[in-house]
Amino acid sequence: MLAWPDIKTVLLDMDGTLLDLNFDNHFWQEFVPLRFAELHGLTLEESKRQLKPRFKAMEGRLEWYCLDYWGEELKLDLAGLKQELAGLIAVHPHVTEFLEAVRGSGRRLLLVTNAHRGSLSLKMEKTCLHRFFDDIISSHDFGLAKEQQGFWQALQDKHVFEKHSTLLVDDSLAVLRSAQAFGIAYLVSISRPDSRAPVRTITEFPAVEDFRAMMPGLVPGEGL
Structure with a gap:
């Protein structure tokens, strides 16, 4: 059980955390190689x-x-290709339930993604999850990936939060290690x-594995 009374800010990753990583894995491991093969006459x-x-x-x-980087490198319209596969975009089970509970508790809720x-x-267009968040931050806004220490300092400078009362949920162990080194107190992996x-x-x-595991002790209005 998380120490919810001590947590004031909740940072959530997107791909692999809120959303099923199957979309991205299939896109980069199968769909992009297929279109690259077609473009260059490869198997x-x-x-x-x-x-x-x-x-x-x-x-x-x-x-x-x-x-933008990979589009230039591979000479492919990656945004267009993602649209073709958009039907695979899916929210993990019980994510919406968890987001509603965090919002209902009055805690600050930020989406923090490398996407x-x-x-x-x-x-966000496909899932409508944006409505739950106080703000949505892409690491591209700072020019630093979440794996880099500089990202967390830039995030704290712009979106002031106390490290000792902040929770980060992320599927990337490299990102969690970086956040841990920065001093974020509460870290949970998927x-x-x-x-x-x-x-x-x-x-x-x-x-x-299931977002319901983090909900015990999350009291409505407690974070107000």
Whole structure:
């Protein structure tokens, strides 16, 4: 059970946390390689072999999450391709229930994502989750990915919060480690970011598969 009386600000990741990561995994691991193969006359297997090291080299950097960067690199209309797959965008079970409970408690609620604004807009349009948040922050606004320490300082400077009374829920262990190093007190991981993948065994941070696990002790009006 989380120490809700001590938590005043809730920071939530989007992809793999609120939303099923299956959309993004399928997009980057299958759909983009397919379209890249078609563009260059490659087999799908050869396309994947070419793209894998290029993607790997950018992990943890802002470019990895940037549709503009990869659109230029791959000569593909990635925003358009995401629209083609938009039917796969899905909210994890009980997320809406959790968001309503946090809002009802009066706590400050921020969406903090590495997603590019183009992808973010599409997902908010499809899910309507934006209505729950006091503000929505993309790491592209600061030019730093959440894996980088500078992001958290920039976030705190612009959206003032106390580290000792802040909760971050994120599926990325690298992001959680970065937030931990910055001093954010309450950290929770998501053990099954992709509904079509097995549950992950996570020992480094408290982990939940179902958002209902975080709701005990979340009292309406308590954060007012």
